[in-house]
Amino acid sequence: MKQTANIKIDQLRLNIPYEYVNRVECNNGEIPNEAILADKLLHLNWLFHETSAGKGHNGYTTSYNFGSDTGVSVMWNQARKDMGILIEFTASGKALYESLAEMHGLKVDWYQIIKKLYQEYDGHLSRIDIATDLMNYGFSVNDISLRLKDQKSYFLNAQGNKISSNRFKIVGTTNEAQTLYVGSRKSDAFLRIYDKKIEQSRPDGLYRTLACECADWVRVEGECKHRLAKEIGTLISGLNTDNIYPYLVGCVLERWSLVDSLEE
Numbered sequence: 001m002k003q004t005a006n007i008k009i010d011q012l013r014l015n016i017p018y019e020y021v022n023r024v025e026c027n028n029g030e031i032p033n034e035a036i037l038a039d040k041l042l043h044l045n046w047l048f049h050e051t052s053a054g055k056g057h058n059g060y061t062t063s064y065n066f067g068s069d070t071g072v073s074v075m076w077n078q079a080r081k082d083m084g085i086l087i088e089f090t091a092s093g094k095a096l097y098e099s100l101a102e103m104h105g106l107k108v109d110w111y112q113i114i115k116k117l118y119q120e121y122d123g124h125l126s127r128i129d130i131a132t133d134l135m136n137y138g139f140s141v142n143d144i145s146l147r148l149k150d151q152k153s154y155f156l157n158a159q160g161n162k163i164s165s166n167r168f169k170i171v172g173t174t175n176e177a178q179t180l181y182v183g184s185r186k187s188d189a190f191l192r193i194y195d196k197k198i199e200q201s202r203p204d205g206l207y208r209t210l211a212c213e214c215a216d217w218v219r220v221e222g223e224c225k226h227r228l229a230k231e232i233g234t235l236i237s238g239l240n241t242d243n244i245y246p247y248l249v250g251c252v253l254e255r256w257s258l259v260d261s262l263e264e
Contacts, residue, residue: 001136001215007245009110010221012089013127013229014117016041018081035064038074038087041116047100048072060086070096086126095206111242118237125233130248131221133196135214141195144258145170145177155182156257163256182256188228191256192221222252 016037024033024040031045032053039045048066056063060075060083070092076085089097101108117123147153148168155163163182172178178198182191196219200211211217224232232251236244 003137004133004135006133006135007249008131008133009248010091010094010129010131011127011223012094012110012129013125014041014087014114014123015084015126016087016117016121016123017084018076020121021085032062032064034062034076034085035066035074037085041113041121042072042087042097043101043106044072044074044097047097047104047106056086059083067093067096072097084123091129109242111236111239111244114233115237118233125229127223127225128229128232129221129223130252131219132249132252134218134220136216137218138216139218140176140216141180141193141218142172142177144193145172145180147260148180151261153258153260156259158255185223188224188226189255190223190225191252192219192223194219194221220252222256224251 018034021033021037024036031039031051035044035051044066045051048071050067050071052065054063054065054073055061056073056075056077059077059080061077061079063073063075066072066074070090072093073088074085075088077083098108114125117125144153148155148165157163167183169181170177170179171181179192179194182193183189195217197211197214197217199205200207200217202208205211232248235247235251239247
């Protein structure tokens with residue numbers, strides 16, 4: 001079977017300074033000005049016919065949602081305008097957004113969106129998950145886990161130092177590892193490597209047909225938040241090419257480089 005490596009942005013959070021709400025022209029009051037500001041950047045109201053108000057999270061008290069539970073959320077806190085306006089795309093919400101855009105003939109160019117966010121709105125990314133799907137490469141998460149346990153392979157961090165084994169967490173069945181975590185979910189940088197074929201082979205898998213057709217499917221996903229996400233957004237906004245994905249892979253490899261031991 002043909003080997004394929006697909007790179008994508010999985011989850012995404014964009015932050016716009018609250019002061020930009022003042023630039024929103026008067027409206028009929030049906031949609032909050034905070035949501036209208038997000039709409040100007042992303043055309044949310046045009047794509048999503050279903051909207052609802054709700055409660056935010058992570059310190060954001062108010063949420064305006066485009067689409068159902070799998071849509072896009074715009075959140076803010078009137079008492080904490082310093083937190084800005086957060087636009088949250090879950091993995092499913094981003095996929096739905098892109099699907100609706102394609103149906104309506106709207107090209108979604110994340111390079112241009114992020115560039116506009118930084119250069120025209122003085123905003124930033126507060127989270128970006130960079131995913132690489134490796135299909136038919138003939139290896140598994142279990143293979144990687146065994147090599148790490150036997151010290152035949154190891155990860156290097158951004159400083160070129162070995163990442164200690166106590167930074168790993170391996171999840172799976174008694175006989176086979178299916179997920180490998182590197183680092184802490186609370187940190188700015190967190191790595192997940194998991195068996196996407198098993199996940200998508202379930203009856204409710206969105207890509208079940210693809211999962212059944214491939215021999216193996218491993219996803220490598222770098223979760224970048226806070227300061228690191230902001231830095232990656234700055235990098236993207238300053239590029240002179242809209243092919244941002246090689247640079248995104250570089251951001252992951254820079255922090256989690258898997259190498260073989262010289263003693264093997």
